[in-house]
Amino acid sequence: MAEVTLLSDKRSARWAVLLIVSLTMLFGYFLNDAMAPLMTVLQSDMGWTASDYGFFNSSYSWLNVFCLMLIFGGIILDKMGARFTGTLACALMVIGAVVKYIAVQYVASPVADPGNIAIGGHHRQVFVACIGFAVFAMGYEMCGITVSKVIAKWFKGHEMALAMGIQVALCRVGSFSAMFFSPMIARRWQMSTPLLLSCVLLLIALMAYLVFNLMDSKLDRQLAAQREAQANIFKEEKGKQAEDSFRLSDLKAIFTSRSFWFIALFCLAFYSSVKPFNKFSTSLMMNKYGFEAGSWFVNFVPSLLHLCSLCLTPLFGWLYDKKGKGTRFLIVGCCILTVALALFALPILPHRWFAVVIMVILGIAYSMVPAVFWPIIPKVIPHRRLGTGYSVIFWIQNIGLSYVPLLIGVVLDRWCITGMSGGAPTYNYTLPMCIFVLLALTSIFIAFCIRRDDSQKHYGIEEPNIK
Numbered sequence: 001m002a003e004v005t006l007l008s009d010k011r012s013a014r015w016a017v018l019l020i021v022s023l024t025m026l027f028g029y030f031l032n033d034a035m036a037p038l039m040t041v042l043q044s045d046m047g048w049t050a051s052d053y054g055f056f057n058s059s060y061s062w063l064n065v066f067c068l069m070l071i072f073g074g075i076i077l078d079k080m081g082a083r084f085t086g087t088l089a090c091a092l093m094v095i096g097a098v099v100k101y102i103a104v105q106y107v108a109s110p111v112a113d114p115g116n117i118a119i120g121g122h123h124r125q126v127f128v129a130c131i132g133f134a135v136f137a138m139g140y141e142m143c144g145i146t147v148s149k150v151i152a153k154w155f156k157g158h159e160m161a162l163a164m165g166i167q168v169a170l171c172r173v174g175s176f177s178a179m180f181f182s183p184m185i186a187r188r189w190q191m192s193t194p195l196l197l198s199c200v201l202l203l204i205a206l207m208a209y210l211v212f213n214l215m216d217s218k219l220d221r222q223l224a225a226q227r228e229a230q231a232n233i234f235k236e237e238k239g240k241q242a243e244d245s246f247r248l249s250d251l252k253a254i255f256t257s258r259s260f261w262f263i264a265l266f267c268l269a270f271y272s273s274v275k276p277f278n279k280f281s282t283s284l285m286m287n288k289y290g291f292e293a294g295s296w297f298v299n300f301v302p303s304l305l306h307l308c309s310l311c312l313t314p315l316f317g318w319l320y321d322k323k324g325k326g327t328r329f330l331i332v333g334c335c336i337l338t339v340a341l342a343l344f345a346l347p348i349l350p351h352r353w354f355a356v357v358i359m360v361i362l363g364i365a366y367s368m369v370p371a372v373f374w375p376i377i378p379k380v381i382p383h384r385r386l387g388t389g390y391s392v393i394f395w396i397q398n399i400g401l402s403y404v405p406l407l408i409g410v411v412l413d414r415w416c417i418t419g420m421s422g423g424a425p426t427y428n429y430t431l432p433m434c435i436f437v438l439l440a441l442t443s444i445f446i447a448f449c450i451r452r453d454d455s456q457k458h459y460g461i462e463e464p465n466i467k
Contacts, residue, residue: 006226007219008154017154018163020212021147022170024090024205028140029174031097031198032060034182037282037302040293041186044423047110052126054409057279059130060137061402064395073142074391082150083213085387089143090206096136097199103129105192141398145390150216152378152386161375165317168370172306172313179282179303184296254389259380259453264396266446267373270334272400273341273439274366278305279405280412280432281359284344287418287427289355297352301359308363309370316371326372326461327451333368334447336361338440345433376450379459404439408432 007013035042035056042048048056064070077085107125108116116124147167155163182194254260281302285291291298320326340362343354381389416427454461 006222007215008156008158013215014154014158014163017212017215018151018167019170020208020215021086021150022167023208024086024093024143025147025167025171026174027198027201027205028093028136028143029171030178030201031093031100031136031195032140033175033178033278034194034198036279037179037183037299038186038191039280039283040286040422040424041183041191043425045109045111045191046125047114047123048126050409050412050425050427052110052122052409053279054406054412055122056126056130056133057276057405057409058402059134061398062130062134063138064134064141064398065402068395069138070141070145070391070395070398071388072391073138074145074388074394077142077146077149077387077391078385082146082153083216086143086146086150086209087206087213089139089146090202090209092139093136093143094139094199094202094206096132096134096139097195097202099132099135100129101132101192101195101199103132104195105190137398141394142391145387145394148374148377148390149387150212154219159318159321160378161317161320161371162314163317164374165314165371168317168374169310169313172309175278176303176306176310179278179306180296180299183299251388254381254385254392257380259450259457259459260389260392262446262450262453263373263377263380264393266330266443266450267393267397268400269439269443269446270337270369270373271397272404273337273436273443274305274362275401276404276408277341277433277436278302280408280429281305283427284429284433285355288344288350288429289352290350291352291355293422301352301355304356304359305363305366308360309367312364312367313371316368317375320372320375320464322464324462324464326376327447327454328462329368329372330447330450331444333365333372334440334444336368337365338437338444340365341433341437341440345430345437347430376459376461379461400439404435408435411435 008017039048039050039053042053043050073085073089076088103125107128109125110116110123113124122130148164151163151167152160178194185194185197282298285298285301286293291301316329320329340358343358343361377389377393378386411432412427412429413425416429416431417425418428419426450461
C-alpha cells in the first residue's frame with residue numbers, strides 16, 4: 001500500500017507553519033513588554049507608584065494562576081485541538097489589549113483623579129489596566145502552550161530544537177521592539193499609542209492563525225489516512241487511537257512524576273529571575289548607571305537582552321539538535337545568568353559601558369537556556385499529555401511571574417528609595433538584584449537534579465533531536 005506523504009514532511013510547509021504561529025507570539029510579546037520601559041513615565045506623568053507598577057505586572061497571572069485558567073487551557077488544547085484553542089487564545093489577547101488601551105487612554109489617571117481608589121489601595125486606572133492585562137495574559141499563555149504543541153507536532157523527527165529556538169527568537173523581536181520603540185512611540189504621540197498598535201498587530205495575528213488552521217486541518221486528514229494505510233488490523237489501530245487521546249487520569253500521572261516537577265520548578269526559578277528583571281531593567285539603568293530618561297540608549301541597553309536572544313537562540317537550538325548534551329546547556333546557561341545578575345547587584349563599576357557588557361552576558365544565558373529547555377519537555381511528557389503538561393508548567397511559571405514583580409515593587413517602595421528626580425523616586429537596586437540572584441542560584445541546583453534524573457530514567461535529554 002502506498003505511503004502517505006505528510007504535509008509536515010515538506011520543509012517549506014512546516015517552516016511556513018512556524019512563521020505563522022510565531023507571529024501570534026511575536027505580537028503578543030510586544031504588548032507584554034510595551035509598558036516595561038515606561039515605569040518612570042508612568043510615575044512622573046500619571047502618578048503611578050512602584051507598588052502600582054508591580055501590582056500591574058502581577059495581574060498577568062490573576063486568571064492564569066488563581067482561576068487555574070492555564071490548567072483548563074491545557075485540557076482544552078488536548079481535548080479540542082490546536083486549531084480551536086489557538087483561535088480562542090488569539091481572540092482573548094485582542095480583547096485584553098483593547099481593555100488595556102482603554103484604561104490608559106480613557107480612564108482618569110491618579111494625577112487627574114487622585115481620590116478614585118478601586119481595590120487594594122490602587123487607583124481605578126491601574127485596576128482597569130490590570131483587568132486588561134489579565135485577560136490578555138490568559139490568551140497569551142494559552143497561545144504559548146498551543147504554539148509549543150504545534151511545533152512538537154509539525155517538527156517531530158525534524159529540526160525541533162532549531163524550530164523552537166527560532167520561535168523564541170521571533171518572540172524576542174517583539175520584546176526588543178517593545179523595549180526600544182515603545183518609549184519613542186509614546187513620546188511622539190501618546191502614552192497609549194503603543195497599546196493601540198498592539199491591538200492592530202494582534203488582530204493581524206488572529207487572521208494569520210486562521211490560515212494555519214487550514215494547513216493543520218489538511219495535515220490531520222493526512223495523518224488519518226496514514227493510520228488507515230498502515231493499519232491492517234482494526235483493533236490494533238483502535239487501541240492506538242485510544243492511547244493517543246487525552247484522559248483526565250493523565251493529570252495524576254503528570255503531578256506524580258518527579259521528572260515533571262524538576263522541569264516545572266526549573267522553569268519557575270529561571271524565568272522568575274529573568275522576566276521580572278526585564279520589567280525593571282530600564283529603571284535600573286537610570287538609577288544605577290546614570291542613563292538619561294527619554295534617551296534612545298536607555299531603551300537600547302535593556303533591549304540588548306532580547307537582541308542577543310534573537311541572534312543566539314536559534315544557534316543554540318541547532319547545536320542541541322546536532323550534538324545533544326541538553327542538561328549541560330542548562331547548567332552553563334544558569335551559571336552565566338547568575339554571574340550577570342550578581343554583577344548588577346554588586347556596588348562596582350557604575351559605568352554605562354559595564355551595564356552594556358553585563359546585559360550582553362545576560363542575553364547569552366537567556367538564549368542558551370530556552371533554546372534547550374522547551375525541546376526537552378516533549379522528551380519527558382508523552383504527546384497525548386503534552387498540552388496539559390505545558391499548561392501546568394506555564395501555570396507554575398506564572399506563580400513566579402505574579403509574585404516576584406509584586407515583591408520587587410514593594411521592596412523598592414519600602415526600603416530602596418534614595419530621593420526624588422523629575423517627579424519620580426530614585427532607587428538603590430542592590431536588594432532587588434539579590435532576590436534575582438537567589439532565584440538564578442536555585443535554577444542551577446534544579447538543573448543538576450534534571451541531569452541526575454535523566455541519567456536514571458534515560459529520557460534522551462542528552463541525545464541529539466535529529467535522528
